[in-house]
Amino acid sequence: MNLGGSRKKGIISPSRTQQMASTYSAALRQYVTGNHFMDTFAFHSISGSEIVRRFGYPACR
Numbered sequence: 001m002n003l004g005g006s007r008k009k010g011i012i013s014p015s016r017t018q019q020m021a022s023t024y025s026a027a028l029r030q031y032v033t034g035n036h037f038m039d040t041f042a043f044h045s046i047s048g049s050e051i052v053r054r055f056g057y058p059a060c061r
Contacts, residue, residue, distance in 0.1 A: 012039075020038075
């Protein structure tokens with residue numbers, strides 16, 4: 001997971017980050033914000049199986 005903005009310029013865009021987060025399920029949004037995943041440009045991964053199992057997204061077929 002990452003956030004909106006310009007990594008190259010080191011500028012975080014709160015509006016872009018919020019726009020992106022608004023497309024996530026409530027559970028996923030709570031998880032990424034609660035763990036501060038969207039506060040920095042550091043990359044955080046969440047496995048596909050966890051996205052399906054924990055956050056209720058449909059599995060790819």
